[in-house]
Amino acid sequence: MLLRRTLAAVLTAGTLFLASACAGDNLASDDAADPTESSAAADKGSVTVAGQNFPEATLVASMYQQLLENGGYTVETKLVDSRDAYMPTFPDSVDIVPEYVGGIVNFLNSQENGGDxxxxxAGDGEALAADGADLLDAAGITLLDVSPATDTNAFFVTKEYSEAEGVTALSDLEGKSVTLAAAPDCEGRLDCEGGLSDEYGIDITQVLPLGYASDQTYQSVISGEAELGETSTTDGTLDSQGLVVLEDDLQIQPAQNLVPAVGTDFLAEHADIADILNPLMAALTTEKLTELNGRIAVxxxxxxxxxTDFLTEAGLL
Structure with a gap:
């Protein structure tokens, strides 16, 4: 998701969640103690999870924390405002990060090869992870299973506009003149105005810097000030506002599949981390993630x- 977050430079720390899995020894008398008995899970030590502090990332970080605690780990979760804030400490003092394939690969690419x-x-998560393998190896980071759930930049119109103009995909806007409400850094970017203009042939007459999936961007499109607005593919608020995402049929967005990023050395010492988190990746879909985001946002x-509800229903807890 997101080059917007990848390039952010805000270093303010966000919400800090602290939780621990209780797996202590039986402190009863010696004659009552049974060495074969244990608590819900053996104490496997501590793990630090870091992530970004926006609703979807908070949701997925909570899933990680609950699964890891259930697996016997004591978890400290630190959520911050941007990828730039935790990457300098990963994997040295951060063990696991809920990531997006395109986000982490392109962050490492810009760190290694410069901002330009x-x-x-690649529009496919597995392919993009493979393309970034050398960068990940050099950084001491291993990606676990790539989820089918993906959250990329997306562009929406009102349902009324979609029906009246026969627009369901971005290619349907070819040759049309539109005003775009989007993030302040949208202009010129391949995954935003640049790609819409150059790849889709859309005449973007003006970019209104009203924010990514912000109330101002929603209202600009609803009011007719802008025809097109920028959000994410898992935005759970659109339907209730009479808005609809247009298909990125030329796939100008880099793949942003959810994926656990783990310190390679930490994973070597705690191989069961993959067994704990990979089933979550398999269980998540883009549709389900959108539904869960809606429960939080709406x-x-x-x-x-x-x-907790999702993990329980999926049989993961």
């Missing part, structure tokens, strides 16, 4: 509660 380096653009449910 051509981004990795229904105002707590991310940790939504995470």
């Amino acid at each position: 380096a051509s981004p990795f653009e 229904d105002r449910e707590k991310p940790e509660d939504v995470a």
Whole structure:
């Protein structure tokens, strides 16, 4: 998801979640103690999870934390405002990060080859992970299983506009003049105005820097000030606002499949981490992630509660 977050430079620390898995020894008298008995899971030590502090990332980080605690780990989760804030400490003092394939690969690419380096653009998560293998190896980071769930930049119109103009995919806007409400750094970017203009042939007459999936961007499109707005593919608020995402049929967005990023050395010492987190990746889909995001953004449910419900229903807890 997101080059927007990849390039962010905000270093403010966000919410800090602390939780521990209790797996202590039986402190009863010696004659009552049974060495074959244990708590719900053996104490496997501590693990530090870091991630970004926006609703979807908070949700997925909570899923990681609950699964790891259930697996016997004591978990400290640190959520911060941007990828730039935790990557300098990963994997030295951070063990696991809920990531997006395109986000972490292109972050490492820009760190290694400079901010002007051509981004990795594969539309498939597995292919993009393979393309970035050398960068990941050099950084001491291993990606676990890539989830089918993906969250990329997306562009929306009102349902009324879609029906009236016969627009369901971005290619349907070829040759049309539109105003775009988007993130402030959208202009010129391949995954935003640049790609819409150059790849799709859309005449972007103006970019209104109103924010990524912000209330101002929604209202700009709803009011007719802009025809097109920028959000994410897992935005759970669109339907309730009468908005609809257009298909990225030329796939200008780099793959942003969810994936656990783990310190390679840490994984070598704790191989069961893959067994704990890979089933979650298999269980998540883009549709399910969108539904869960809607419960947080629209229904105002707590991310940790939504995470518990999903993990329980999926048979992972």
